[in-house]
Amino acid sequence: MKIGVIGAMDIEIASLVSLLGSHAEKTYAGMVFRKGMIGGTEVIIAKCGVGKVNAAVCAEIMCGFFCVDVLVNTGVAGSLDNSLDIGDIVVSRDAVQHDVDAVNFGYAYGEIPSSGMRYFVADEDIARKCMRALEDMGVAHWLGRIASGDQFVRTRERKAWIRETFAAHCCEMEGASIAQVAVLNKIPFVLVRAISDKADESVSESYDVFEEKAARHCAELIGRIVPMISWRE
Numbered sequence: 001m002k003i004g005v006i007g008a009m010d011i012e013i014a015s016l017v018s019l020l021g022s023h024a025e026k027t028y029a030g031m032v033f034r035k036g037m038i039g040g041t042e043v044i045i046a047k048c049g050v051g052k053v054n055a056a057v058c059a060e061i062m063c064g065f066f067c068v069d070v071l072v073n074t075g076v077a078g079s080l081d082n083s084l085d086i087g088d089i090v091v092s093r094d095a096v097q098h099d100v101d102a103v104n105f106g107y108a109y110g111e112i113p114s115s116g117m118r119y120f121v122a123d124e125d126i127a128r129k130c131m132r133a134l135e136d137m138g139v140a141h142w143l144g145r146i147a148s149g150d151q152f153v154r155t156r157e158r159k160a161w162i163r164e165t166f167a168a169h170c171c172e173m174e175g176a177s178i179a180q181v182a183v184l185n186k187i188p189f190v191l192v193r194a195i196s197d198k199a200d201e202s203v204s205e206s207y208d209v210f211e212e213k214a215a216r217h218c219a220e221l222i223g224r225i226v227p228m229i230s231w232r233e
Ligand code: SAH
Pocket: 008, 009, 050, 051, 075, 076, 077, 078, 079, 151, 152, 153, 154, 171, 172, 173, 174, 196, 197, 198, 199, 200, 203, 211
């Protein structure tokens, strides 16, 4: 079993990379892919950069060149639901692209025209393993819907619109495009995100303080979860 792990920023993968020890490196599309082992499981780790296009390119390279069996996305996110605190972890039940809008043709918000695709469902078994691992680690965690778009959500209005339109729990800028690539390639995926901000006007005060902490925390969790993903029950 080969697991592809994608983070948007260095800080989201740095502690994972340090778990790899000796590893091989290859560069595609300007992105460095590191191939090694974590806890006896083969992993390929890459930083994709911010946004859905970068994330999709990276995910497709993971599938097409590295033939990964599972895609995992780790990183930070803004909370849409005020019961989610900074530092809490959201594991994807599913994901949607909140910036997809072809409603004038009769599609729902988030629905990709002529595809029947709107909500990308994560692998239930892997999501359950992540939840169990988080439980054991004593980290506050939620199973929920992750909304992605090429926007840093930072106003109460946009936050409320995304929450009300999609019943989503957190927002970020990559996860749902990685999910779409996984679905197109027929491989399982899971997104695991640590809340770094409240996706409203308070972002400007709090974001920088929590980005690094939340990202590092999330990557450490993934380091523990990766070996569990490959366990057969
Ligand atoms: N600090 C970076 C930019 C980060 S952009 C720089 O200075 O270049 C925000 C990143 O965190 C994205 O990868 C996104 O997935 C996630 N994120 C965290 N909070 C978010 C929010 N409120 N809205 C959208 N994305 C968010």
